[in-house]
Amino acid sequence: MDVVDLIATILMVIGLFFAFIGTLGILRMPDVFGRLQASTCISTMGTIFVVLSSIVYVVAHGMSGSVVVKLVFILLFVLGTNPVSNHALCKGAYRSAKPNPEPILDDYKEDDPQ
């Protein structure tokens, strides 16, 4: 096992660790908002480091440049679509779900911008 494989493995382990943190957060958090927040870990840090690890592997093993481009596109699309769905879920949950624990301050309810 040479140095490049070692680097790729370390990056992959970091990514999987944060995906694990996100999953653990989804299981442990008591309400929708906490779960949404924890799940962001998976789609940011998890995806970024898994893709970085794959890029290192692909470059080191001399595969075509198109594979790198496709990996970068995977990253961009995940990072581009995740906030949209997260924001919509958070707003929907705000209207229907009961927060637990209660928020200590809620400017949204006071101002009611819609």
Add this chain to the structure above:
Amino acid sequence: MKGFKFSAWLSTAILCFLFWLLLTWSFAPRELILGVLVSAIVSAFASRFLIHSRAFYLYNPVRLVLLVFYCVIIFFWEVIKANVSMAALVLRPKLDYKPGILRIPADPELKSDYGLAMVSNCITLTPGTITMETAQDEEGRNYYYVHWIDVAETDRDKAGEAIKGTMERWIGRIWK
């Protein structure tokens, strides 16, 4: 077609064609011709959703370099910091945190819709904060309503500094 602008169409078509080139990864003539056709047709329908004003604003090398620098260095660093604090919160034996929804004032320099959307998406992408809404008050100032998982600062301005970090300043340099 309603709302069709030639500059918006051209800008979207160039972007689509760049995507086509990167995905097919080939310069064979039939691929190029098919790519031009497909991107022209697609952008005729899609341009009015993608571009509303200043169609060629981002085709400026300085702004492109700033955008790449922002994504690779600034945003990456903010994501790492937020992820580590989120990991510390999740791994704590007893979960006790104080969630809250705060009204964060936006940078008055940042007027464009694209800039506001990019800042709110970047806030959502850092674990621990989710933008729920952006709103404008009577004097034309913009606000983000941010759900924060662990409120460390109840003063709105200081909380804004803590949540946005250096991201908004850099996006302000790109979008104005």
